[in-house]
Amino acid sequence: MITLKEVAEIAGVSSTTVANVLHGRKNRVSADTYEKVNKILKDMNYVSNMGGRIINKSGSRIIAIIVAYDRFRNVCQSSEMDPFCGAIVGAIEKEITKYNYFVMLYASSDIEKCLNMALAWNVEGIILLGAKRKLYYLLHSRLDIPIVTIDTCFKKQDRNYINIGLEDEKGGYEITKYLIENGHKNIMFAELEPQDDENGILNIDEARKRGYERALSENGLDKGLEDSSTKFLKLDLDIETRENQLVELVNNRFNNCSAIFFASDLLAVEAMNVFFDNGIKVPEDISVVGFDDSIISRKIRPGLTTVRQDIIEKGKKSVENIMQIINGEYNKKNDYINVQLPIKVIKRQTVLNLNE
Template sequence: MRKEFTALSLRDTVIETRSLPRRDTLQRKKIRRFWRKSLHSIKDIAKLAKVSPSTVANVIHGRRDRVSGETFEKVRRILEEQRYVSNMGARLMASRGSCLIALVLAYQNERRTSIVQDPFVSSVIAAVETEVQRKGYFLMLYSNPDMEECRKMALAWNVEGVIVLGCKRQGYYTLREQLDVPIVTIDTCFQEGDRDFVNVGLCDYEGGKEMTSYLLQRGHRRIGFLSREEGRDHFDPQFIDSARYLGYLAAYEEWGQRPEECWALDLSRNPKRRREQFMKLQQKNFFGCTALFLTSDLLALEFLGFCRDRGISVPDELSIAGFDGIREGERYRPALTTVCQDMREKGTRAVRELLRLLRRERERELPRRDIRLPVCIMERETVEDRGGNPYFGEEPGPSKKSAFA
């Protein structure tokens, strides 16, 4: 009885072939013959359809305006029957470009795990990959904070455009001076007088202000602000957390109050050092704070785990709020109250902006284009509503020294 073969992936076919007994050579030959028959050139398809190779190429690339409807369907049907796989090398040569878009992850990563495992980063990567593929390009992922190495990569692979996630302002200008391809940044903090850039960012200032106001409205008189960059200046404009901190201060100002300096704490990138900071913070009774606002959901979830280990009840004893809106925050118990952003929209928008630059034939002079996506409060289970007036019931005492100093 003749055995029917269905289309298999190359990997599955190789595994199936290797698992066969050596004596079963007939089965091996059938599998190899199946794959040989499934590989055709455009000329082979043209002969079968009795059309020109250019007509087949037009059908492959979806150019319906150049082929009659009847011929288009006829060739398409033959392509499916013959399991045609396009020759990507020929496509790249015909398009006179590499069709490659590079996504550079420029984060300073001191963790043992890959930065790709970060839920925020992985969500942006997924969105970029989906949009790049939908537009007919290919994505190259490259993780390196060194802009010189990024330049070498872009030149070696002849990429048509670059999207940079997590680089500082100066790093962008260094890369732009050395590459003659469009570059779009994600979450880079540019200054007021900067020009020649396209950045897709977030309303970080508004997010910091909205969450602080949300906590104040729920009667939290003392709100701690925990950020990700140890040793940074809270007002340094090149850090995203600085914008969120300014929003935090603005919310207090609107309520006619001023937070103490010791409530703003910078956390180490090192997990072991960070846990020591958490313990020291607990020993100081959180400086009397009833709520803590952490500038990323990952930090907030890590702190929630610390609270669970130390027997601190959230939100009964201490309220916690995060920033980003990653899925893990929704799944955690108690579910994390956070400032939510659309991470997929951030990646999708970056690709569209890059392709817009490509269509403008790589103009050297770029307009100042700083896109700020909106944020919203996602209310869940980690913030207690204490009610009452959010103003301090006592006069602020002398500024205490930070436990992390």
């Protein structure tokens, strides 16, 4: 079956133009172009397999959730398999149905694929999960629909966005402070290798790292921190390489550190499994903490000490904002909104108290 993109190539127009013809938006396309594209669609027997088209005149009532968490695809086989991602998508879906809207779930960070999906299905809004700012601004410039982001990192000078985020730096500070209170002085920070981050952006892991560094500095434990390879672990994106790094860490006796702060629960649990396979006990041999309080932090044994973020509230806030825009209730007081939801340290069994 011919695709929308292929029709656009035959007609020598953009996918946006083809979508406008499909949805009868004659005011956005010249009469000649409209007739030309429409003829090609008929000649090629283009059949749209999209139920939303039959109600496009009154609105599709579809909100697209675009999952663009590339960082999770390097830990799980896909971002959708990550417990954190699954929980937030579920929260959004539950909230959207309260407004009698439908949800379309789409996993991609490719701008053209996301754009074609939005145009083809005539979606009325988009909630972007974990997208880079470039993807947001490209979609924002080419689609005349509300877009709300979750966990997108913007520059200080950026405007015209609504993002639902978290007190990531405070979370990094509080969990490190908790380790220090339990007598840990040599603490390592472990994160995934950064992926093509733009200059001038404080990404999520970096914010958590800054909190970690601030807590060490306030307690006089930051000596040599700026150039210390023993306190920072950059984990490779490839899972086998990453596991080898963790085994090497075991062999090096954790670089004389008594605790490791992993930037996410997924990484922490993955490390705990590698440690277990190599005869290391948590917390007796090494204390471990994570970040997110996803369901795996509660299911693993020993239970993972971590930083809780309210995943359900993230979903609710994103839907609340996008519905306000759709319903014309949005009171634009600022040219951007950056919500930072609160965090809480959750104490379980993976931290050894060295003071006892």
